[in-house]
Amino acid sequence: MKLKGAEIMCESLLREGVEVIFGHPGGAILPFYDALWSYPQLRHILVRHEQAAAHAADGYSRVTGKVGVCVATSGPGATNLVTGIMGAKADSVPMVAITGQVSRASLGTEAFQECDICSIAASCTKKAFMVMNPADLADTVREAFYIAQEGRPGPVLIDVPRDVQLELTEAVFPEVTAVPVPEVSQEALERIKEAARLINEAERPVIISGHGVMTSGANQELKSLAEQSGIPVITTLLGLGSFPGGHPLSMGMLGMHGMYWSNISVDQADLIIGVGMRFDDRVTGKVDTFAPHARIIHMDIDPTQIGRNVPVEVAIVGDAKALLQNLVPLVSNTPRPDWMQYIENLKRDHPSLAIPSSDTLLPQHVMSNLNTLLQEDPETTVVTGVGQHQMWAAQFLSFNQANSFVSSGGLGAMGFELPASLGAQVGRPGAPVWTIAGDGGFQMTLQELVTISEEKLPVKIALINNGHLGMVRQWQEMYFENHLKAVPVPGPDFIKLAEAYGVGAVRVTEQEDVMPALRQAQAHDGPFLIEFVVDSTTNVYPMVPPGGSLADTIEDPAMARNPVI
Template identity: 50%
Template sequence: MNLTGAQMVWESLVREGVDTVFGISGGAVLHLYHALPDYPIHHVLVRHEQAAAHAADGYARASGKVGVCLATSGPGATNLVTGIATAMMDSSPIVAITGQVATPFIGKDAFQEVDITGITLPITKHNYLVTDLRELPYVLREAFYIARSGRPGPVLIDIAKDVQAATGEYEYPPEPTLPGYRPTLVGNPRQVAQAAALINAARQPLILAGRGVILSDAAPELRQLAEKADIPVVTTLLGISALPETHPLSLGMGGMHGEAYANLAIQETDLLIAIGARFDDRLTSALRRFAPKARIIHIDIDPAEIGKNIAVDVPIVGDAALVLRSLLPLVEPATHPEWLKQIAIWRAQSSERDILNQPMTGLCPQYVVRSLYEATGGQAIMVSDVGQNQMWEAQYYQHDRLRGLISSGGLGTMGFALPAAIGAQLARPDALVWVTTGDGGFQMNMQELATVVQEKLPLKIAILNNGYLGMVRQWQEMFFSRRYSGSHLLGPDFCQIAAAYGIASARVTEPEQVGPTIARAIEHPGPMLIDFRINPEENVYPMVGPGAALEEMIRRPTAPVLAQADGGTPEEAES
């Protein structure tokens, strides 16, 4: 059939199963927007292109499908950059489509021209500049194939304006075969057998589950492995929800602000089974003292992740679900009562220190998050921002819903939560979606409240408002002699901001208001924003300081003892 380039884009998107795109129009995508109303695709008009990329990412994370965003050339394209980099770091499948100036103008510094394929080279899995209409159908097909297969990631397609306008023959190409791109999916049987032997011999085994488990839909297999061989499970931040966090074998998140008992388990285990995790510095802390007693099995679909940060004993390249399926029959049923008892003791010790088990003064953010958990039964889709709010959310909300936490882990992008939640809510219209954010991150993309209203999304927004860039302040308190340089933040009246958009809101300053206000927000049919005025100088504990090993956590000072670190000599300060 004969189509314009613009029509080919939409035709291909429909065939790829896309029903929602996030974008903003502009000069170089006018042809695309002109053709759009003829196709069954819902366009979400965001207010800043960064939000389009985050929303596509949030859509992808909530649905497991490819998210799509759209922007014009020049500033439209550069505004996508942070969102694309966020998706790259967290292996999120998105396709970003940008308009480019017409072919004769490329390289001439034309109006709104920018080399976006050059700019996004290091932050995309692959990218394309299309200057020939005949290539367009193949590029679109390849882009989706690459974005969703193997280790997923963002793909950008930059399409010259004259290519969008030109007319040519269109045929939907077959699934591409790329000679340089053949992801290994099935684990090497010899390696799998070795892994099984180690698991069967281990006395204190531990699973470390990362986002790869969720991306490959391996949650059922993970659970089977954990239950069959009685192996406790620590997750990375992005691995949260791979196993329901109320599962008896779940130890929650490990790492810099991980649960103390999770970190102690990592340091004491004799066999660490890492599945779809990449040993990020926020998990490992001092790399040379990470899991010192453990042999390590590393299952990952990306060969480059194996041996990148840490030497492993048994590497297995493959899709987590397929590898686990081949591993499970070789794993013998086992129990590890001594090991689990030790962990239970550590867990009880953590519980004693928990701020929620101390007399509470003021409004504790941890209490707010725990109340959100209780009100939603762990079944909401939580979309957290970055910083203290993100860590409190991860610590105090027990995610029982698979894909129930959406957060920017690798890039740590403040301002991510609101637009990502827009994408998540559109992907899961029937789900209860909560944004948890700080006052700093919220102000980085709060223009998207307009999109929330325009799309009639019933998002619930909890701002943990402490008037600071809180994590920065915490580092300054601990490692920079309490010099709060550039971290005090004068915010607006968030309730008035909400009111300006016609969004319901409430301010909470007392603990007794927390539960009822959350209940009211959940009952409210539309979006609602709650401004929680939390204790301004609350810290995230435990914390593994810079240069320290995981067992050297700075713990919350217990009541009668003065603030002191029980270990951890900060060698260098880096955030």
């Protein structure tokens, strides 16, 4: 059977189980869009900017566990995808990005919208393909989906010249097979025994759980390890949800804006078990002084991450779920009353979630009320942008299910929140999705309000409007002698703007109106935006200062503290 290249692309996507594509058409990708006409099973979501297509595919992938797919034309369409592709690479999200390209005869001539996107994307993908023969398309799509999911997940790009999409060729499709879970090696089994010995002997151990726990589906195994050993669990930003936030052994997030008690506990620990995380700079603070008393056990599927940032005593490469299944039976429940009491004293004397007394509306008031609402429906997904609001959300919101918190962690892309929540809502159509945004980042991709309106996606938006680029302002205030430059963000009337896009909206300026507005949004049949006009000078604490260690964690100066005994 002969098919056009574009038809082979569509058929291949269908065979890979793809149901949704996020994209924007253009000249070089039009043959693919024409082929989509014959494939109604492939739902296409028209975004209003290609960057949003990549972020939406990212959000979709995180909540479904499937490969997210985004599509763009050549030149500016392709380059607009790059930010979202890099975000997926940084956060280990499986994605396939498909771009159109100028015809083969025009390559290298600086033709209209010609761009060597494969070279541009080389550093932000696991692999980038340019397909010069339509007979290679089916195999390339199969290989791309395999690579995106194998080992540490990530994005793959397929660039297809326009004439390749149009050319007829004999269609031969490879068998679609699931990516096998790597077996636990004999070497890993021996190291697991050593890890168990260290765990059983430790007096002040902590577990640090990352996004990789959820990628491997190891939430239950992690919970079993914590409960079997009695060891408290701290998470990275993207590890939120990997361990139930309401569990007695949960200690919340660590790192630059982590809980004070989490940071100090890591600093004082004699053993750290890192699972599915990278020990990146936002977690460790100053690497040279990270966990000075601790031996480190590091379990991760990516061998290049182990020992990369911090020295490791026991390195175990493999799938987190399989590794933990082998570790848990070897671990004993050793009482550590002194250590647990030390942690309880930290929590008592350094209440990181205490809200300063104020007559004005603070961001913390919004987060505290939103957390109350979220606990009523554990199926809720929260998607954040990047900045102060992201950190307040990570601190105040408790996540008890995997993949219920979605954020741009490694890349830290402002504007991620709205398109990613679009993708998350498409992926979980029956579950509530809340977007938490800052007024600065929100204005980077707010055009996607029309997409959620057009697609009738009931995304709820909590817009934290402090009139500034809040995190930048905080740094300028604290470390640049209060030289506030380019941080006020005069915004539009967000209520009128939302209504113009067909989105319900309300403005809140008083503390007592927060919960009624949240419930109004939750009950609204369709997308809804709440603009919370909050204090413009509030900083996010705790905070590890630039170049500082976790032991240097700064607490909110507005809160009185007592020494830990």
